[in-house]
Amino acid sequence: MRIGLLGTGPWADTAHAPALRRHDGLDFVGVWGRRPDAAEELADRHGTRAYDDVDALLADVEAVAVALPPAVQAELAERAARAGRHLLLDKPLAATVAQGRAVAGAVRAAGVASVVFFTTRFQPETEAWITEQAAGGDWFTGRAQWLGSVFTGDSPFADSPWRREKGALWDVGPHALSVLLPVLGDARRVTAAAPGPGDTVHVVLDHTGGASSTLTLSLTAPPAAAGATVELRGRAGVTLLPEATEGPVPALLRAADALLASAEGGRPHPCDAAFGLRVTEILAEAEAVLSDFR
The missing domain is CATH 3.30.360.10 (Dihydrodipicolinate Reductase; domain 2)
Known part of the structure; x- marks a missing residue:
């Protein structure tokens, strides 16, 4: 499966990129970031290509892994799902319930596979x-x-x-x-x-x-x-x-396995976008209760 990486921060560099490069079932096509210079540097370190335009990357892949802040992730994940791309996402799914619903709705409408990387669930x-x-x-x-x-x-x-x-x-x-x-x-x-x-x-x-x-x-x-x-x-x-006993890279390799299995078999993974949305709803409810103390 051809996959691209959205994000160039420490988590993308130390976890996502090494896992995408090492996975036998993935072709790590390239990386896009909000800072083109950071994308170039990450691409050079991990032997792939930097993209200046996110839509150009989406056109070249079947799936994307996302290592971006939750609000940015939600916007681009919805966009990628509507383009028919499978999603390997990070937690939290989104910064608001509305954003989370948009992602889960786009995944459902497009019929693409989604896995949210809750590290403990893949160890x-x-x-x-x-x-x-x-x-x-x-x-x-x-x-x-x-x-x-x-x-x-x-x-x-x-x-x-x-x-x-x-x-x-x-x-x-x-x-x-x-x-x-x-x-x-x-x-x-x-x-x-x-x-x-x-x-x-x-x-x-x-x-x-x-x-x-x-x-x-x-x-x-x-x-x-x-x-x-x-x-x-x-x-x-x-x-x-x-x-x-293992770090994030082996866990991300298993999350990628789960994405491939879900994409091939058509069955949602327990940690899919719908579960990510439910977690987001609970976080938002807790945040609302905490607002009474501010």
């Missing part, structure tokens, strides 16, 4: 755990702590404007939801949300499976306190999400 240990806990059921509570030090440590994403604007809720919140929703069921409502230090937020969800969950999300945690934990408690006892 073997964590995905196996999610599948096992979803089959077991009968959970009472869930707890997810996703604490990053993007703004307090030495992170290549510290200068990201959209992360500064949207904070941990929108950056690491999707990761937590991608684990909890398939296990505990959809969120019927956000029952509470409150701010913590820095950009930290605490969110409480009521799930269709009968359980409740709490999320603690931050990009401003002290580096020594950073890390991710997901705990479930129920009749079977207590279980913790295992640590992943």
Whole structure:
């Protein structure tokens, strides 16, 4: 499958481009970015071509991978889907519910395949755990702590404007939801949300499976306190999400496998644009509750 990359930032350079170059089932045709000089540099590093015009890239490929801020991703993903291109997207799908609906609607109307790259869902240990806990059921509570030090440590994403604007809720919140929703069921409502230090937020969800969950999300945690934990408690006892042993590139290779399988078989992947939209809706609901504290 001929695929192009939209985006030239650190994530595109260290994760997307290496995965697209290494995948045996993909022909990495080229890259487009909002800064042509950055596109040239990334293309040179990864042995592909830089495009000045996004429509020219879309004309040369069957699929696109997107590593752009959520608002920009949503606009270009909708455009690519309407052009009949399959989509390998990043989280969050969009910056607003309206944008997310536009992407999901375009994917549905065009009949293209879509996969949103929630990293934990494409790592073997964590995905196996999610599948096992979803089959077991009968959970009472869930707890997810996703604490990053993007703004307090030495992170290549510290200068990201959209992360500064949207904070941990929108950056690491999707990761937590991608684990909890398939296990505990959809969120019927956000029952509470409150701010913590820095950009930290605490969110409480009521799930269709009968359980409740709490999320603690931050990009401003002290580096020594950073890390991710997901705990479930129920009749079977207590279980913790295992640590992943691989980085993002192998996970992205599996996400590309999933996109190819969905495009060939016509069956949507569990982490498709529709799921990305549902995550966006929950984030927006939590954001609305948090607005009462501003």
